[in-house]
Amino acid sequence: MPHTYDPTNIFARILRGEIPNKTVLETPHSLAFHDINPAAPVHVLVIPKGPYVTFDHFAAEAPAEEIVDFHRACAKICAMVGVEEGYRAITNAGAHGMQEVPHYHLHILGGRVLGRLVERA
Numbered sequence: 001m002p003h004t005y006d007p008t009n010i011f012a013r014i015l016r017g018e019i020p021n022k023t024v025l026e027t028p029h030s031l032a033f034h035d036i037n038p039a040a041p042v043h044v045l046v047i048p049k050g051p052y053v054t055f056d057h058f059a060a061e062a063p064a065e066e067i068v069d070f071h072r073a074c075a076k077i078c079a080m081v082g083v084e085e086g087y088r089a090i091t092n093a094g095a096h097g098m099q100e101v102p103h104y105h106l107h108i109l110g111g112r113v114l115g116r117l118v119e120r121a
Contacts, residue, residue, distance in 0.1 A: 011103035041111025083110030
């Protein structure tokens with residue numbers, strides 16, 4: 001899968017301050033904010049500040065401090081937003097994964113029973 005980063009994507013524009021967001025948490029390497037079209041009562045997006053397209057791109061190329069910061073930010077978000085009954089963490093990659101924004105992001109969803117992740121083949 002190609003990992004050519006598009007600096008005009010909406011998350012890059014949010015990171016540059018061109019588009020407002022409802023920030024939940026900001027760290028040196030990550031930004032978390034409420035999804036503008038939530039799929040659950042709790043729906044937070046966590047994005048690295050670096051130019052990564054997908055999870056595998058981030059995992060392969062991000063420095064250790066960015067990876068640790070991102071995952072610790074995700075843990076803080078889970079503690080902050082009240083998903084103690086359970087949550088789902090989802091990332092989509094590429095066309096078959098239904099990725100809509102070409103900037104790596106993790107969805108944290110909760111606040112209700114979420115049902116099956118995918119239909120069985």
